Amino acid sequence: MDAKETVLPDEPTARGAGTSCLLTVSRGHPLGRHGNVRRPTAAPREAQDRTKYNEKMAFLSVRKMADADFPTRWGHFRILGFEGVVEDPQPCNAALPAPAVRIESAVALVMGDLEGAPPLVRIHSQCLTGDVFHSLRCDCRQQLELALATIAEEGRGILLYENQEGRGIGLMAKLQAYELQDRGLDTIEANLELGYAADCRHFELPAEILKLLGLTSVRLMTNNPEKVEALELAGVRVAERVSAVVPAEPTNEFYLKTKQDKMGHLVG
């Protein structure tokens, strides 16, 4: 494989994008440098202490693992698989220390020619219950469909699908959070009750993937201003925010209102 390796400085800086099949970014640390010794765990973020996605670039490497043809009901894409290796990941639940190394994966559905004007990009966090089972507890499936339909309509764009179930807390914890929500807690209170931060997601991997695809500027479909901020912080310019608002259902009105009131999500 024609892997490239770039040694990064200690502090994150704007890095040039590569378009090679396999680009490895590295801090120059051998994997497993710290063995099984864990650093002290950090307290989870409070709900009010929003943001601060991507405070520090943590990837040892980001690699494109696969690139294949991908016809869908929305149109013809290519499907690309990416893996990022994070050294010393910060735990999102102080009671559950993070492993020494975490591998983050993401899929990119790419349509059309990405050169020229900034293409439409949607960064979608995995939601098994919504994406697969069409749950009406949340609006994920509708947003996924909106993104794929809009990309198809424009004839170009990228859907980045990140393996961050339940805002990064994982499937089992998300189902436990649902139980707590059934007893009256909102989506953020439930995460906190379980010992997690309100939002455990990171958006460094999507930014690195976009750079690997040669993009430095995108139109981002999101209602979350912090996603815009996180991407820009990671070196990808957001030329335009495109609304991802979908019609509310009686079953998810409270969930959507919580995201607006407590997480700063926009309504248009």
Ligand SMILES: [Zn+2]
């Ligand atoms: Zn969902």
